[in-house]
Amino acid sequence: MILRYPSYYDKFRCIAGACPNTCCAGWEIDIDDESYRYYMSVPGEFGRRLRDNMKQYAPEEDGYESHGFLLKKDKRCPFLNDENLCDIYRELGEKALCEVCANTPRNILEYGGERELAISASCPEAARLIYEDPNSTTFVEKEIEGKIDWEESEEEVAFARLIQKARNGGIRILQDRRVCVYERLTAFLRYSEQAQHCLNQNLPEQIETICPEDFISAEGKKAGRRRDPKRRYLMFLRRMRFFTSLESISREWQEILERLERQFVSPEDGAARYENAIARLQSYLSENNREYEYEHLLVYYTFLCAARCVDDYDFLGKAKLAAVSFLMVRDMDAALFVQNDGAYSKEDRIKTAGIYARELEHSEENMQCLAEEILFGEGYRTGELADSI
Numbered sequence: 001m002i003l004r005y006p007s008y009y010d011k012f013r014c015i016a017g018a019c020p021n022t023c024c025a026g027w028e029i030d031i032d033d034e035s036y037r038y039y040m041s042v043p044g045e046f047g048r049r050l051r052d053n054m055k056q057y058a059p060e061e062d063g064y065e066s067h068g069f070l071l072k073k074d075k076r077c078p079f080l081n082d083e084n085l086c087d088i089y090r091e092l093g094e095k096a097l098c099e100v101c102a103n104t105p106r107n108i109l110e111y112g113g114e115r116e117l118a119i120s121a122s123c124p125e126a127a128r129l130i131y132e133d134p135n136s137t138t139f140v141e142k143e144i145e146g147k148i149d150w151e152e153s154e155e156e157v158a159f160a161r162l163i164q165k166a167r168n169g170g171i172r173i174l175q176d177r178r179v180c181v182y183e184r185l186t187a188f189l190r191y192s193e194q195a196q197h198c199l200n201q202n203l204p205e206q207i208e209t210i211c212p213e214d215f216i217s218a219e220g221k222k223a224g225r226r227r228d229p230k231r232r233y234l235m236f237l238r239r240m241r242f243f244t245s246l247e248s249i250s251r252e253w254q255e256i257l258e259r260l261e262r263q264f265v266s267p268e269d270g271a272a273r274y275e276n277a278i279a280r281l282q283s284y285l286s287e288n289n290r291e292y293e294y295e296h297l298l299v300y301y302t303f304l305c306a307a308r309c310v311d312d313y314d315f316l317g318k319a320k321l322a323a324v325s326f327l328m329v330r331d332m333d334a335a336l337f338v339q340n341d342g343a344y345s346k347e348d349r350i351k352t353a354g355i356y357a358r359e360l361e362h363s364e365e366n367m368q369c370l371a372e373e374i375l376f377g378e379g380y381r382t383g384e385l386a387d388s389i
Contacts, residue, residue, distance in 0.1 A: 005117040030065040035098035053078040112160025122357035167306040169212035187215040192319035235388035
């Protein structure tokens with residue numbers, strides 16, 4: 001089977017207690033059935049501690065598995081010690097970790113007989129790798145032994161290849177540095193809309209006739225056009241209403257929303273302050289040769305999410321999720337940029353992108369809410385969204 005992942009994936013190593021954050025707090029921790037059976041069999045004092053700190057989910061609770069850990073204050077895992085290290089790992093070894101703990105911060109997607117791996121920017125060390133290299137992200141493909149655990153028809157495999165082609169075409173657009181990242185994102189949305197049209201017409205094979213470079217050429221001819229600041233500010237306010245409605249994973253997320261509201265939500269001069277901050281931030285990143293960070297952010301979410309449309313046929317929705325994620329992170333950047341008197345460090349990038357990733361990627365409810373907002377909310381038609389970038 002083919003294994004595919006971003007080239008920086010090979011460099012990832014958990015830094016454990018040296019990490020400024022932890023994977024073991026902020027959300028529910030499910031226990032897969034095999035691990036649950038093992039934990040129930042562990043003898044002695046530690047076995048009793050395991051059993052005292054597990055629960056069975058009620059039917060109405062939204063868990064991937066039947067069991068999970070009983071979390072402590074601040075949603076900390078009961079086995080996360082004062083040094084931010086895992087007592088299960090220390091007592092029983094790495095093989096004793098349940099699936100979610102063993103895989104985090106990795107994301108695994110299997111489809112079309114292939115496996116794709118990514119690491120989540122919610123992990124500070126992963127985010128450092130994602131954003132440190134100014135060169136465009138490359139991807140590794142290699143043949144490994146084994147196969148996925150379910151049978152797929154020839155039609156399903158062929159469809160998966162077409163979705164991969166669409167996803168890869170989108171990434172080519174996002175990495176085309178002949179035009180600025182804003183023009184690339186607009187071209188990516190237009191391209192994704194055309195790919196979605198093929199899916200809506202039940203003609204996925206026509207995806208192969210779409211040329212990604214045509215969309216970059218079209219946007220390049222419009223480069224430098226002035227976008228509507230009123231529409232941009234209106235969409236910012238809509239994002240604020242939506243994101244403040246989500247389940248909060250951390251206090252840091254609340255602090256960011258409060259900062260955004262303080263600085264930019266005002267009927268008198270909020271629009272002007274927002275527009276000024278966005279323009280100054282864009283100039284700052286361009287002058288410091290850091291616009292590539294937004295390219296990496298968009299490629300990260302496109303690789304992570306786009307191929308998942310093999311299940312729901314919503315390729316355009318996944319592209320819009322990447323776009324909205326970029327816009328929200330940019331808003332967060334702008335607010336911090338203003339607070340820092342016109343400075344934005346690499347450490348700020350890692351922290352801000354990580355806070356956003358934790359809020360969205362680690363809450364199935366929040367991801368579903370964002371998908372529904374994009375599908376049904378005002379202002380998310382492709383043209384409207386593109387004009388508000």
